[in-house]
Amino acid sequence: MTPNLVPYLLYEPEESGILWIKFNRPERMNALIGSSEENGTVAKVGEYLRAGDDDPNVRVMADLTGENFVGNRGTTEGPDAAREHFFHGFTKLHRDISQVRKPTIAMINGPAVGSGMDMALHCDIRLGCENTRFIGYQQLGQIIENGGSYYLPKMVGLGRALEFAYTGHLDAQRAYEWGMLNYLVSSEELEQATRDLCDRIIRTPPMVQWISKRIMRAALDSTLETTMTLTSNAGGILNGSEDAREARQAFLEKRAPEFKGR
Known part of the structure; x- marks a missing residue:
């Protein structure tokens, strides 16, 4: 818009x-x-x-x-x-x-x-x-x-x-x-x-960037323990995302990935 x-x-x-x-x-x-x-x-x-x-x-x-x-x-x-x-x-x-x-x-x-x-x-x-x-x-x-x-x-x-x-x-x-x-x-x-x-x-999956940004900015005012919890939760979510599957498939097929932000 x-x-x-x-x-x-x-x-x-x-x-x-x-x-x-x-x-x-x-x-x-x-x-x-x-x-x-x-x-x-x-x-x-x-x-x-x-x-x-x-x-x-x-x-x-x-x-x-x-x-x-x-x-x-x-x-x-x-x-x-x-x-x-x-x-x-x-x-x-x-x-x-x-x-x-x-x-x-x-x-x-x-x-x-x-x-x-x-x-x-x-x-x-x-x-x-x-x-x-x-x-x-x-x-x-x-x-x-x-x-x-x-x-x-x-x-x-x-x-x-x-x-x-x-x-x-x-x-x-x-x-x-x-x-x-x-x-x-x-x-x-x-x-x-x-x-x-x-x-x-x-070239990088957008969800990886969005979540990395949120976690790193939050970590400026946080603790190691809290940051570890945030990254552990996010890692599991990202691993099952459509973009993560596309990234792995594109790597195996030696082609440019097509990300959708989901």
Whole structure:
């Protein structure tokens, strides 16, 4: 089902199974239009992701980010009004990215600023190039958001995360060395590298990816014992799935498998 489209955020599914979500305001460096209100950029990102998650023809979602994403913080005055807008707007809508069951990739070809950085950190995988920069809101008197405050210490370690929190800027090379970027390639190779990764992802049974993602994200806040229970339960279910049987049969027949997500 196609969502209600807006011109400043593109929704481009391909027959290959890749869904591209592209920010489309180059004349304004891809700055956000609004945020959590109806038809605001952040709200539309959530809507597009949910539509892609529900589309059986979509296997992986690539979020083409990497410009100056600066959004508003509130429409009324006062610290608590700003907090409410932040929590019910950016926080919950950004969380939609991490809760999508299908693989999500952030392809970052430029500065990922504030909310844009947060969106990228909520994705599963990030690819960057020489143009990539991660920039926080520190210079504007604001803390980094949930992707930065929650996921960043787990990705790079507390010391490095705090260094970023104190300085608010990170170039592509250091982001790659720290582990924020899975891949660092030239800008000319960035889209092809993203497509190649999507192609490799699509060769794996989708249910394996969906369940692996749920378990690994849950394990960030869990124990070894709980994780062992989750993987043991999931392993038995997956073993009897139609896709698992198809994977085994395709391997024996030396052909490409045809997965159905069940």
